[in-house]
Amino acid sequence: MKRILLSILLVVTSLAIIFPACRKEHSCETCGKGNKPPRACAGLDQTITLPINSLHLNGRCSTDPNNDIAGYLWTKISGPGLISIDNAREVETQISDLAEGTYLFQLKVTDAGGLFSMDTVQVIVYPQGNVVYPPGNDSLVNIYVAGDLNGQATYWKNGQPVTLKSKSNNSGATSIAVAGSDIYVAGWDGDGFVQRYNIAKYWKNGEPVELTGPTGAGANSIAVSGSDVYVAGWEVKGSASIAEYWKNGQPVALTDGTKEAEATCIIVVDGNVYVAGHENGVAKYWKNGQAVALTDGIQQAFAYSIAVYGSDIYVAGSQSNGTTHVARYWKNGQPFTLTNGSAVQATANAITVTSSGVYVAGWEGDDVGRVGGTGAVAKCWKNGQEVKLTNGSSYAYPTSIALFGSDVYVAGTESYTALYWKNGQTVPFKVSNNAWATSILVVPR
8 A cells, every 4th residue: 555545536426416404695795895704614414313412513614714703603593492502602512402303503604894604504303213324314325435454455335344355464445436236446465564565456346356466566546437447556667656557457657667656546537537646746637648737846745536527627635835735626727725734734635526516535633653643633625615524632534535415425544443424423334443444435225
């Protein structure tokens, strides 16, 4: 495995992504005078099941272009009975005394100039005894997650682990795809630390297909188009590793081996092959083998995921600002920064795009094992608006994002436990300790 944290984009096509509870309004009476209204963000929709009758609302994803937010106000718009809102004028608040039913809460954010905007969040409270996953019905879908468990390549189907055949005592699964009844998993076999002895491979329905010998290689991403299987990764050639992909087992080199390079993600759209990756600290992508540099190489940058929507090409990754790395994505080569560089490290590991916007998963904080580190916050962004998935007291690293209907799934690892977040709520697997989750795919049953 070339990187400890591998990111794979799994594009779920032909889905209508709808957030009916999300409504944004703002007042802009003085915009022409230089002041701009804030952007309220009430966070992701939530669900709980009785007897739990309280939850936490967080509006820290709200922003203001003039950095002068003056106040917050949480109110209940609809829902049964009387409830309690602690600290209604704080950015974060606790809601209690909830009863069975559906609630809508509004967050109003006001700046020092009196401009404001509002956003809403939906809360569903299910009756005691119900086993319900928020807010869609997971009995209608299959959820596949690739990763490793106790050092062995593994995937989980609806939370149940399936160990993949390996030659060695150390292997990993990095990406998963499903075509009809066939399950494809990309990964590597060999040594997670001395990687120059690794084998790049994929598994089809549990049977391994080796792409290289034990000369140092890894497979980071897999896509299936018709009868063709595409796998992206890296392979040592001489003194450096090259970025390459394999089509039906045949290698296609993307770089010449004069500089260190890696292909991290592959998708096939309308017969065109798109690959994200990096070469010698330059973030780039390739379309049908033609390289497009996203950065100039002055500051180190990496590209980890790619998506295509219409005629637009989106790539997620990170770039140094000279001191730390910031999470960002590029749209048609234009950068959009997601973090401000105040943390030691930040990375956007996965991206997907639908008619409702741009969704990115990543993290901000410390690398795991860093001396003096305190943790890393798992995050996702919708159209640049940040939603924290964890509170920063642990090391949490999202690696993949998938959308299905109105549901947002983010796979990753928190404190060496493989899990995924669905609409911001943690869903651990039955067997997930000492494990990493690297890729998620959601398909209808």
